Amino acid sequence: MRPSxxxxxKKLFDYLKQTIRETGSAPSLRAAAARLDISHAAVAxxxxxxxxxxxxxxxxxxxxTLHIFDDAGETDPGPGQKRIPVVGRITAGLPxxxxxxxxxxxxxxxxxxxxxxxxxLRVQGHSMKNAGIHDQDIAICRPRQYxxxxxxxxxxxHNEEATVKRFFLHPDFVELRPENPDFKxxxxxxxxxxxxxxxxxxxxxxxxxxxx
Numbered sequence: 001m002r003p004s005x006x007x008x009x010k011k012l013f014d015y016l017k018q019t020i021r022e023t024g025s026a027p028s029l030r031a032a033a034a035r036l037d038i039s040h041a042a043v044a045x046x047x048x049x050x051x052x053x054x055x056x057x058x059x060x061x062x063x064x065t066l067h068i069f070d071d072a073g074e075t076d077p078g079p080g081q082k083r084i085p086v087v088g089r090i091t092a093g094l095p096x097x098x099x100x101x102x103x104x105x106x107x108x109x110x111x112x113x114x115x116x117x118x119x120x121l122r123v124q125g126h127s128m129k130n131a132g133i134h135d136q137d138i139a140i141c142r143p144r145q146y147x148x149x150x151x152x153x154x155x156x157x158h159n160e161e162a163t164v165k166r167f168f169l170h171p172d173f174v175e176l177r178p179e180n181p182d183f184k185x186x187x188x189x190x191x192x193x194x195x196x197x198x199x200x201x202x203x204x205x206x207x208x209x210x211x212x
Contacts, residue, residue: 002053013050016056016066029047057069080109080111081108082108082118084108084113084119084120084140085120086121086122087120106120106138108140108201112201115142118140118143120138120139121141122137122139128166128179129180132202133202137202138203141197145194145196147195150167152164152166153195153197153199154196155167163176164199170187176193
C-alpha cells in the first residue's frame with residue numbers, strides 16, 4: 001500500500017492528473033507554481049516526493065513527461081486511452097493451459113479499440129506467423145462465443161487449453177487452421193471447443209519485431 005499524501009502533496013497530484021487528462025501533457029513547473037501559489041522549488045520538491053511515494057514517474061530528470069499511477073499503482077489512462085487486462089498466456093502452436101487470472105494490464109488507444117470488456121493475451125509459438133502474429137506478441141481480443149469462417153479466434157479446447165487459430169466451420173466438425181506450413185490444422189467436434197473471442201488487433205513486442 002502506498003504512503004498517504006499530505007494536503008499539499010495531494011493538491012499538486014490532483015492538479016497534475018487533471019491537467020494531463022485535459023491537455024494530454026503535464027504543466028511546466030512555472031505553471032504549476034503559479035496555479036497553486038507556491039514556489040518553483042516547492043513544486044520540484046513535491047514532485048520528487050510524489051515519485052518516491054509511487055504516485056507518478058518522471059521520464060528523465062528534465063523531461064515534462066509524467067506517468068501518473070492509479071490507486072493500484074498502474075499507469076493512469078490518459079486522454080483517449082483505456083486499460084485492458086492481459087489474461088494469462090495463450091499458444092499459437094501447441095495449446096497450453098488457459099489461465100483465468102490476469103497477469104498484467106496494458107494501455108491501448110480507445111479510438112482504435114472501442115467497446116467494453118476487451119482482453120489481451122500474450123502469444124506463444126510460431127504457428128500464426130504468416131498472419132503477422134509472432135511469438136510474444138499481445139493479441140487484443142473482443143469477447144465472443146461464436147465465430148465466422150476465416151476469422152482469427154481464441155478457442156478453448158476440451159475446456160482447458162486455449163489457442164489462437166483461424167476458424168473454419170464444416171458440416172460435421174470445426175477446423176482450427178494455423179498460418180504456418182510447419183503446423184497442421186486441427187479438427188474438433190462441435191462440443192470440444194468453445195470460442196472465447198475474436199482477435200481484433202496485435203501489439204508487437206521487441207521479441208516479435210526480431211522475428212520479422
